Structures are given as C-alpha cells and as structure tokens.
Amino acid sequence: MVASLASHARTRDENSGLRGRALAALQAAIAVAVASASDDTLEAIVSARNDPGQALAVAPRDLAPAPPERLAAERAAKARTAHFRAEVAEKGGGMFARADVAQLLGVTPAAVDKQRQRGQILGVPYGNEIRFPAAQFKDGTVVAGIKPILAAFGDMNPWGQLQLLVAPLDGFGERPASILDLLSRGVGEDVRLQLTGLARGWA
Numbered sequence: 001m002v003a004s005l006a007s008h009a010r011t012r013d014e015n016s017g018l019r020g021r022a023l024a025a026l027q028a029a030i031a032v033a034v035a036s037a038s039d040d041t042l043e044a045i046v047s048a049r050n051d052p053g054q055a056l057a058v059a060p061r062d063l064a065p066a067p068p069e070r071l072a073a074e075r076a077a078k079a080r081t082a083h084f085r086a087e088v089a090e091k092g093g094g095m096f097a098r099a100d101v102a103q104l105l106g107v108t109p110a111a112v113d114k115q116r117q118r119g120q121i122l123g124v125p126y127g128n129e130i131r132f133p134a135a136q137f138k139d140g141t142v143v144a145g146i147k148p149i150l151a152a153f154g155d156m157n158p159w160g161q162l163q164l165l166v167a168p169l170d171g172f173g174e175r176p177a178s179i180l181d182l183l184s185r186g187v188g189e190d191v192r193l194q195l196t197g198l199a200r201g202w203a
Contacts, residue, residue, distance in 0.1 A: 033059040046128065085126070085159065091166035092133030092180065098123075101132050104140055115142075119150045122165070124158040133162055135180040143183040145192040152199035164202055 037045070041062050048054035089095050101121070102109045116123040116130065121142055123130040136146055153161045168176035172191065179195050187195075 030056075030059060033063060037062045043128075047125070088159065088163050088166060089126075089131075089133070091178070092162055093135030094133075095124075095126060095131035096134050096137070097129070097131060101137070104137055105142070106140070120147050122146070122150055122158060122161060124162055133165070133180070135166070135184060138184050143180070144186070145183050145195070146180075148192070148196045149179060149183075149199045152196050152203060154203045156203055164199065169198075 034042070034045075037059065041058060044058045045055050048058060096104070098109050098112050101112045105112070107115075112121070112132075113130075115121045116132075121132060122136055123132050136143055149165075150161065153164070165180050166178045168178055169182075170176050172182055172187075177185075179199075182191065182195065
C-alpha cells in the first residue's frame with residue numbers, strides 16, 4: 001500500500017514536471033512564431049482568441065514561406081468575407097460603434113457590453129472591435145421583440161444572426177421584409193412570435 005502510494009506520487013510529480021517542460025517549450029516556440037509573424041498573422045491570432053486551437057494553428061504560418069497559391073487563396077477568402085460583411089452591414093442600416101450605442105441609449109459603454117452579452121442587442125466582430133447593426137434601434141431605444149429572437153438563435157455566429165435578421169421574408173405584407181424591418185415597423189405580438197419561431201427553426 002505504502003509502495004503503491006509512493007509510486008503514484010512519483011508518477012504525479014513526473015507528469016507535473018513534464019507538463020511544466022512542455023509549457024516552457026510551447027512558450028518558447030510561440031515567442032519565436034510571434035516575433036516572425038506578419039501583421040495579417042497577428043490579426044488572425046487576435047481574432048482567434050476564443051479558439052486556442054485555431055490561434056496555435058495560425059501562429060507558425062510565417063516561420064516558412066507559404067506557397068503563393070495558398071497566399072492567393074487566403075487573400076481571395078478575406079476579400080469575399082469583407083464583401084459579405086459590408087453587404088450585410090449595409091442591409092442592417094450600417095454599423096454603430098459601442099460609444100454611439102451608449103449615447104443613443106443613454107447608458108455607459110459598459111452597459112452596452114452587458115446588454116450584448118445578455119442577448120438584448122446584437123453586436124458583431126468588426127476588425128478588432130464589436131459593432132452594432134443600426135437597424136435594431138429606433139427612436140433612441142432597442143426595437144421591441146428583438147430579445148426573444150436573439151435568444152432563439154442561441155450560440156449561432158453573430159454574422160449569421162445578422163444575415164438572417166436582414167434577409168427578406170415573404171408572407172408578412174405586400175412586399176418581402178426582413179425581421180429588422182418588421183420589428184422597426186412595430187408589429188404585433190402574434191407576428192413577433194412567428195418571427196421568433198422562424199429564428200428557432202433556423203438555429
């Protein structure tokens with residue numbers, strides 16, 4: 001029994017020591033990768049801060065020259081993403097910075113962050129900051145009915161949520177209208193429930 005406990009303690013200490021050496025090796029490797037990284041790579045690492053695996057995968061890509069075709073593909077993908085986001089942002093009425101929303105609602109920037117984290121308003125990553133689609137606000141307040149719709153989306157990517165919020169829908173009037181358009185008009189509770197049901201189905 002005593003021998004077994006001693007053996008277990010040695011194994012635990014060895015594992016702890018190995019973990020520490022592995023951490024030190026990774027820290028050294030990351031330092032080299034970051035020192036060699038281009039601005040694009042550094043931005044990609046920062047954007048992936050909530051995904052450690054992606055950040056670690058991106059970090060070393062400047063240690064060796066990337067094939068020209070891969071660089072061209074990455075540039076094309078970035079251009080497509082930028083075009084998509086600009087188009088969706090325009091359909092969402094443009095984008096407000098956090099300070100703009102705080103002034104509009106008469107609250108502090110910290111309160112804006114809390115509302116976004118609680119799913120009361122939608123904020124999307126835009127470069128190194130969070131921006132807020134303007135169409136979700138009207139007359140100095142948040143349009144009624146958006147909170148349950150955001151809740152119905154669950155953990156869907158914020159850009160995906162915005163894409164669905166600005167997509168034209170049939171069946172809610174003479175012309176197709178987006179969820180944000182309908183909420184801005186001040187639709188009744190029955191329509192809000194229908195829109196929430198749609199959002200839940202999309203999620």
